[in-house]
Amino acid sequence: MTEAQLDFYKRLAHALALQFGSGCEVVVHDLEAADPSHSIVAIENGHVTGRKLGDGPSHVVLEALHAGEERLEDRLAYLTKTADGKILKSSTVFIRDDHGRTVGIFAVNYDITILRAMGDTIAEVVGTGPSAPREPEPIVRSVADLLDDLIEQSVQLVGTPVALMTKEEKVRAIRYLNDTGAFLITKSGPKVCKYFGISKYTLYNYLDEARAADEQDERE
Structure with a gap:
């Protein structure tokens, strides 16, 4: 700027x-x-x-x-x-x-x-039933918290505990982290490797597969 x-x-x-x-x-x-x-x-x-x-x-x-x-x-x-x-x-x-x-x-x-x-209280008094609330997006205070939050979201997206994830599910989680910019955060790679129980070399391979999938989606 x-x-x-x-x-x-x-x-x-x-x-x-x-x-x-x-x-x-x-x-x-x-x-x-x-x-x-x-x-x-x-x-x-x-x-x-x-x-x-x-x-x-x-x-x-x-x-x-x-x-x-x-x-x-x-x-x-x-x-x-x-x-x-x-x-x-x-x-x-x-x-x-x-x-x-x-x-x-x-x-x-x-x-x-x-x-x-106040709005929820008024709706409860005058309405016939509560409406489903929209899920708000989190605002975090630090990049460390942000990375933790993104990792948790990637696991929720896959829907399988990390210990039970297949290779394809881990690639899907890594793809989500890549698409949301998680790897722009300093020292994010080692933390992601530790969380998913993979090596740095494996992470690079998963990233290559994730990016290839993104390119394929764009062509389609």
Whole structure:
């Protein structure tokens, strides 16, 4: 991001935070940062998620770093969840340069925990039955927590305990980790190897198979 872009988005973040109060966190990620594990370059009301300047990326940021330009689309008004249980209404807007290349992310996370609880109470009083809630996406405080969360999601996706996984199931889990940008996190390889009980060499082979499967899906 250029200095002019960073200055503008810092001022915009400050304005929105003042406009909507202390429950509104506004974050600016620099996707051109030398170390993607420290992508936050501006943040207002960081107490909402417990993050601060220099902290690491969210799931959305990792996916943005991993995905191609043609796949990037703004995500508006979706639910997220913090480690301490807050429910947030979030929007993620990709910042692009004059050539259309994605260089940053502008994100708004509004704490709707109390409002949501009030809404559930009202619905229970006036409604005939509770509706199925949408599952919010987690917001983690550190890249270590994020990697742990992604690994857990990969196991849930496969639906088999690691100790009972076949090779094909492990490849599927590794493919999910690759697609979500997990391997952009520093020292993620050794942790994934230890968790799945595989060697570094095996991990590379599984990654090759996962990427080949991705390419096949794209051709189809």
